[in-house]
Amino acid sequence: MREFENPDHWDAAAKHYQKTAHPFTAYFAEAALARISLTPESRVLDVATGTGALALAAARTGAQVLATDFSPAMVACVQNAGLPNVEARVMDGQSLDLPDASFDATFSIFGVIMFPDWRKGLAEMHRVTAIGGYGIVATWQEMGAATFLLLGNVRRKLFPDRENMPMPAAIKALSNPLDFSRELIAAGFRDPVIESVTHAYQLDVKLLDNPDTLFGMSPDWTSLTDTEQAAVIAHVREMAGNNAVLPIPSTALIAVAQRSPTEPFSPSIVRA
Template sequence: MREFENPDHWDNAARHYQQTAHPFTALFAEDALARLPLTPGSRVLDVAAGTGALALAAARSGAQVLATDFSPGMVECIAAAGLPNVEARVMDGQALDLPDAQFDAVFSIFGVIMFPDWRKGLAEMARVTRPGGHGVVATWQSRGAATFLLLGEIRQKLFPERPGMAMPEAVQALSDPDDFARALVAAGYRDPCIEAVTHNYRLDVAALDAPDTLFGMSPDWTSLDDVEKAAVVAEVRDRAADRPILPIPSTALIGVAER
């Protein structure tokens, strides 16, 4: 089992993820919601919800939202928001414990793409979407985003002979919009529309004073020795120059399809 497939890993990372990744992924969640406006009568499912970037944003429309994740730590973060129209439950997205055709909109924002059997995850999303409803999936391009993307670029520059972090299979498989569209159709959806969206991850250069906190979720960091880590930090500071914030342009593909 790879680290990102282990719920214990995400339980341990949940609070850090909520503080660092959630505000960034929320930008893409808003983009996804803009492509599928919700109403107070909408029934919404967020699969592999993380700390709830999509679920909590969807709740602002008045929709009834169920957020699921296999990590109890992530689910606790969502529940702690205390929104009356959001229910959070621990659940395996590859085998949703839910009836068929129950939801008007089913989202997964950088969630299903982490599954060992991501095709099953997409098929489960389609199964629980009502006829005429929609599925919305966000995935990264092939080298990821934010600090993961930055570390990959720097490793390639500083240590070109060393392989970088292996991305989840789905990230590779869905990086091409045509392949992404075909995967949504194979899962049970129709008429997919795939669009690229880019936002800057704003890396606070002051956070480099504690680089293990900043980069510690990435194997591209944890696999380095102290000398190599110091070289990476120096390279990041060099890229930032005198700027307090280093922007890292990160592109996602957002797929919307009808059931």
Template sequence: MVEFESPDHWDTAARHYEQTAHPFTARYAEAALTRVPLGPDSRVLDVGAGTGALALLAARTGAQVLATDFSPGMIARIAAAHVPNVEARVMDGQALSLGDASFDAAFSIFGVIMFPDWRKGLAEMARVTRPGGYGVIATWREQGAATFLLLGQIRRKLFPRREGMTMPEAVKALSDPVDFARELIAAGYRDPKIEHVTFDYELDVGALAEPDSLFGMSPDWTSLGLDEKDAVIAEVRQMAGESAILPIPSTALIAVARR
């Protein structure tokens, strides 16, 4: 998934991501926020913020929020929301240009897990979290989520000999709660608590009329030929049956740790 390590990739995808992935990841961001006490005096950091699913929700608590991402396109979408207590800055989460112990809570909702050096990303989050503050990280299970999860399932059924999409290293490394907890402690956090959180991604079957828009971010789609893509679309329609919505149960691990 080398393309996911390039800001250019995310710059191009930012508007589409905001329309499709953002509403879904916001459900996990909201679940993460319920696990940490925040208020108007809180200083909150969102690392790998994307289009701001966590940052914009955290702002509703009155907290002062800094959203960071290495993609200028993603940061531009957050800035366009014009939320007065949200600052959006282009920044590499593997080397945060921020002071030690400067935030009450540092979040990363499916952000740090995409980093080439994700351990450095976790350590940087811990470094900028004040003693007694919180680190909150969400990752997917190893098979991914939403359309990525669906495409992987269909690929294994229809094209079992075709190599599938390679998930980011951190997704594999953190899929087990015991391993996840160990990595958080190594990064500088303590007392990690990890929970499985599942929501349905509701795939609109009508969106299959423009499958490149629906599936285009996944190598499990872009690597297919035209006939193979037609077979995938037919399989999705069969799975949905008469329903206009195909639910895709997607499980994340949400970790909360103290500094």
């Protein structure tokens, strides 16, 4: 099992993730939300919610939101936000303990792409989406984003003979919009629309004084020797020059697809 497939890994990282990654992923969550319309009557599911960037943003529209994640500590972060129209539950996104056709919009913002069986995750999103409802999925491009993207690029420059940590299989499989579309259709969705969205992660150069807070979640960092880590930090400082902040442009693909309103009638997919 790779680290990111283990809920214990995310339990340990939850508070750090909430402080560092959540504000950045929130930009992409807002971009995803902007692609559909929600009302206070909308039922929204956020699969692999993390610390709830999408779930909390959706709740602010007035929608009724269920946030799920396999990490209890991540779920606790969402619960602690205290929004009355958000419920958060520990759940495996590859086997959602939810009835068919339960949600008007089903989101996964950089979540399903981390699953060992990400195709099952997409199929589960389709299953629980109401007829005529929408599935919205965000993935990173193949080299990742933010500090992971920066570290990978620096490693390739400084240590060209060293292998980098392989990205989750779904990130590679979905990096091409045509492939992304095919996989959503294979999961049961129709008419996917995929757009690229770029935001720059603003790296506070002062944090390089304690680089484990930036890179410590990545095997690309922990696999380096002390001397190699020092070389990475020196190179990043050189990239930043005299600037207090180093922007790291990071691109996501955001897909919106519909559960077909023309699917055959089945009692299991009729709204309550």
